[in-house]
Amino acid sequence: MAVVAFDAVSKVYPDGTRAVSSMDLEVGDQEFVVLVGPSGCGKTTALRMVAGLEQISEGRLRIGERVVNDVPPRDRDIAMVFQSYALYPHLSVYENIAFGLRLKKVPKDEIDRRVRQAAHVLDLEPWLKRKPRNLSGGQRQRVAMGRAIVREPAAFLMDEPLSNLDAKLRVAMRAEIARLQSELGVTTIYVTHDQVEAMTMGDRVAVMRRGVLQQVAPPQELYDRPVNVFVGGFIGSPAMNLLQGRLEDANGSGLTLRLGEQALALDRALLDARPALRGWVGRELIAGIRPEDLHDAALERDAPQDRRLRVDVQLREALGSEVIVHARIAAPPAATEQIEELTEDLGVRTLDAGSGGEAGAAETAIVGRLSPHSSVREGEAAEVAVDTRQLHFFDPETGLGIYDDTPDGRTDL
């Protein structure tokens, strides 16, 4: 049990690439912190620096009271679960789990006790004599977990441990790992590119982009108050719709957000939560609307006219519990470097993101999560009601979220 602290830690490769830039992060004792970000954002490098598998170029890394910059991996008292599981193929499940203990010269009966206990907890008892090649993916994953557990380390490091499992198993193991971690109370750093894992598992989530830590916060806060457009777009599934808008004063009765030819009246609660918005009247900004804040207007008859948007439905995906609707809206898309990066990470973010940016077209693909009772149909126009209390706003220049009256609208990191 220990605190793991990054103090201005950087990783610079010989060719000058900065994989991690001046990272500050303190993972509290027994805390579960998830590092998340698109591929190549430096999250795995950060984890490998904690493990001692990667040299630290600058800054200091502490585990417990010790600065471990120059401590070899075996003396760091950490256990790591690899994406590939990295099981020892020639050893049985039992020996795989016991490997670390044998190296530490733990007495035989103590090894046996710990291995059997771990096997019990992980439901591995029937397979202790098998070799890894005779196990299923989920079993291998659990062996890798068992190997980490029996060590009783100061910290667990997990590098995308679930990404090789199929979707169903992943959901089950996600809960399993979270449960184990809270039972064992071991400080854990967990790397993933899957924001659902990040949101469901972490006490706090650290979002990284291009080697820079963007925001560290509990999942809900990350969702509610993303520090910038990157975090806003990365957290949440389907991703937040990002549109270019203009804030206008509606004859003193409040503010409206103009999106193309349409306008949305902003809720007063929104202005209270984001006082800095008043400084943006008459200026272009990036508006973020989460898919879950869009509703089928046909089902919400009392939604006022000035909180509705007209869209052309392109595709309807009925999931049973909800309907994901892909549509186009006559409003320009937001385009910044951060948003482009999000798009690249997802491959193709929208149905036809390519045409969205065409000059004059000024159309943007948006996604809504509607009630399963929604009757919107593909190829038809529809009206969606927007929950304007939940809108997000970002500075188009810096990408930062617009919240308080601080000079740059920035809240604490």
Add this chain to the structure above:
Amino acid sequence: MEASGQAAGQAVALPRERARAGEPWAARVGRAVARGPLNILLAVLAVMWLVPTLGLLLTSLLPATAITQQGWWNVVAHPSLATWENYRAIFANSAITSALWTTVQIAVFNTVLLVVVASLAGYAFAWLDFRGRDWLFVGVIALLVVPLQVALIPIFTIYQDTGLFDTVLGLVLFHVAFGLPFGIFLMRNFFIGIPRDIMESARIDGASEWRIFTRLILPLGLPAIASLAIFQFLWTWNDLIVALTFGRNTQPLTVAIFSQTRQFGSNIELIAPASFLSLAIPLVVFLAFQRFFVQGLLAGSVK
């Protein structure tokens, strides 16, 4: 129709033998005919390769007089001609037995030493970071093209000066030296295919480099080590030129047999069994170790 469909399905799931048992005979005949030309070709090739060896074996079983008068193929028709007398004789011949012992010493020691050095070096070249590693490895590769013959005379001089001439150690060292480029190359290329994660995992689990080498690399490298050991054992067992150059009284079996050849007359009754013996032992070694050639030893470690 249904039965044959079932059999076809079984053939996928079951070992071929069992699948065949449930197959209609027509299908079996059909397959044999379809594969006929290939099987015949393989059989012819196998016989062609085996005839000299078989001839040597049968010759070695004949009394000296019978060999010159009758030719070995007559044993097939008259098995009563065969006798173990020649073998009894060579085991009673101290020149042959001591040569055999020398061969065993050379082949075993040089193989063991080569495997140890090559696997250590291979591990270093594959997984340790040190200055000039890649250039050094290029150097090792370059040594692969140096033919052993060019070194015979210079090393003969060195051996004369250092007292290694005519010793088992001298022969062992020479064989190891010329086995190393290939050995290191083979080991390094095999080790580099072992997933890095496994070693990193061991490192985190608390293993030192030495432990990683002994507990992971060696067991995982067994197929490569077995291949190298078999190759080296066969090469050095069958070596003639090196032993001829660097040994006078230290004679391995090949040299001993060679020195039994005469310009006139023949002691074929000695050469034939000794040659067959010299051939059979490596064959046994090969058969004993070939099970380590199993592929897929790494399956299941990393996805």
